[in-house]
Amino acid sequence: MGCFSIKCGLLAGSVFGAVIAILGGILIPVGDMIIERTVKKEAVIEPGTTAYDNWASSEIAVYRQFWLFDVKNPQQVVQEGAFPEVQEKGPYTYKTRYLPKANVTFNPNNTASFVLPMGAIFEPSMSVGPEEDTVTTLNLAVAGAYSLLPPASHILLDMVINSTNSSLFQHRTVKELLWGYNDPILKDTIGLFSPYNGTSDGPYNIFTGKDDISKVSIIDRWRGETKLSFWNDTYCDMINGTDGSSFAPFVDKDVPLYFFSSDICRSVSASYEATMNLKGIEVYRYSLLPSTLASPVDNPDNKCFCRNYETTKNCTLAGALDISSCSDGRPVFISLPHFLQGSEYLREVVLGLHPDEEHHKTFLDVEPITGFTLNFAKRIQANMMYGPAKDITVLNKVKDYTLLPLAWLNETATLDDKTADMFKRELISRIDMLEIVQQVLLIAGVIIFFVCLIAFFCVRRKSKTNLG
Template sequence: ITCNSFPCGLLAGSVFGAVIAILGGILIPVGDMIIERTVKKEAVIEPGTTAYDNWAASEIAIYRQFWFFDVKNPQQVVQEGAFPEVQEKGPYTYKTRYLPKANVTFNPNNTASFVLPLGAIFEPSMSVGPEEDTVTSLNLAVAGAYSLLPPASHILLDMVINSTNSSLFQHRTVKELLWGYHDPILKDTIGLFSPYNGTTDGPYNVFTGKDDISKLLCGAKDEPELTSYLFVFRSVSASYEKTMNLKGIEVYRYSLLPSTLASPVDNPDNKCFCRNYETTKNCTLAGALDISSCSDGRPIFISLPHFLQGSEYLREVVLGLHPDEEHHKTFLDVEPITGFTLNFAKRIQVNMMYGPAKDITVLNKVKDHTLLPLAWMNETATLDDKTADMFKRELLSRIDMLEIVQQVLLIAGVIIFCVCLIAFFCVRRKSKANLG
């Protein structure tokens, strides 16, 4: 058998197939390295990268939806000590985070500092009614003053409440409750988010990911605002829930761990959020965190909407609450290759505590401390079709093409190698049989 014979050609074909298969196999780790290098380069927060353009001034619209808890029996609560009965009213939707980050500064330690200009634009088409809709809600000044002032001052406070024709509850518009109104007791402007428009949030200081991509956008200082993008004043952890498809892109959904709002008895990390043993049933209540130390001493608590994952007691003393995992949980959807968050819903409920006070007329019939929901917020954003198409075209399609090339080379090489080698042995056996 000479080198120019058919069997020799088959043997050469099997070698060629083996080379192609090996090349396909080599491309797998090499391709992964190329993908990882490209992703890291584009994910770093620095001018010129895809991540920076989206981070500095995101084109994805972020909305805040508000639902208010309208108290249906305010007179019975004040005059008879009845449990408050509430009815959810909303959503009232505002476009937020539409202003680009300001005062962006890149620091030598691979961090970036910035502030977030705040603004809110009402979106009537995404709301159940106008901002002028009225809600019966807890009187923030009465509940706050009762909590801040010592019992010896309650008689004086009662006189002020009566002289201003105030009560435990008040009728206010959605706009007033959110962005502020002039309170007759405090002689000042107060509101759930007052002041807001025209102010800034921050400063923030986050890692750019240049030296370590795993630290991308993590807080660079031990400040509550920097360690959390889900809760104000509280760092949180999320756990993997499931894999989902978002506009043709595979994403991993992460949700808050149940331990986030667990009672200090079950989660010692929450012990600093239990400041009053009486109002928290010896720190056994779950589902609400006391942030009064971050709100000038006012009895403000944060929770998930409708006290989701909270103690049953919280829903026994406030009637009309119906927690639902699907509509009230906080989650974020992360694209696993880049680590970009493509969809999220941050849901927080603001609550205020009030309790019995014998020297305050509007509180002397109250039987126990009550944590009353004021409103809950859903801050949400999702990938739009234009950005999703760009993401798939610029990154995912290239990754898919590389994987296809890898697989074609590997499979084709193995097939050529096997076919040629089998054919070679068959021809060789036939040739030996003919010679015999």
């Protein structure tokens, strides 16, 4: 009778082990469903969700670091037609995006509208010197007027240049070049980023994801329009993706991420590069492909971004984007710093440039479960074109069109330690705990099942032997 009870106990143990293992197996899809439902709920942009708190907050510091290009041989360029030689000077760092989104309105069609107030506060402790540091740089008014005025007006322009004692180059402080100065030729305030303080970007209209989480943060309208009007082309004028600060949850690294940047007046895509560890959080790093600013020869999709056949050598130059159509007519070209991924010609006619993939590329670090961008570096270089002009004294020695770098910026932000700890505590630790419970139940159940089953057969065999 005792032997019979042992066998029953072992059979019951096997059944118990099987039940535990099955429970652990069931918890895997059930747990995944719970995680997915919770993440999707918290990813909706509406008051009370995690996504809304991150979206509306201005607590994460965003900085813009500027490196300005100091021209070392201005006289030789003007008098001898020499190639300009530049040396970067920086960083000069400003805190930006410290103001929360304004005019936030939730609309009946599951979209939210807002504007991004813009401001810049100088951070001396993160800079190589004060804003009063000077650089020798291109005369924005001279280069701008040269690019915008027809050749028939060049004689008149030359008279204005001479009467104001201006030249192709000028000495300006960092603050003046970035944020504006009173120009003697234009009799107006001009600067690379003037006006900036007190202005805003937008308004934006984005999907909240309430009815379709795959559309969360995707831009529906910018400045009231569903498409751009800068490029006169259906493809180039598309507004694709988000603003880059977040994406739909459960990111697939095989699918590119699309985002729109008003700084460069177009949408771009970023592709998965590597899986990184950011303060204990696994993130996917996405970066721009060389095809983004490739010439139409290599990427036919970029043909509509080519605005001037003469200055781009019949649209064969890679690495620079003419944004004059969206910058009030100012002849500004955007590129990656030091013409990274650009044509060799751009670095042959400007000496002193040293592109470096690690320091000059743009990237996003995206947490794949939530789709939140936890770290990014947006790196952009501002350039202006000048070229030969026989009727303009300061340009009549110039031999060819030259795209001169003026400054490049690194706009960057990363989650702080407090936010990282919260993120790990509220999301990652709970997911890890659920996975541990699943594995413990599954493994323990399997072990109990097999141990009890083996013991049962051993007892039964011993019982038969004793009876025999």
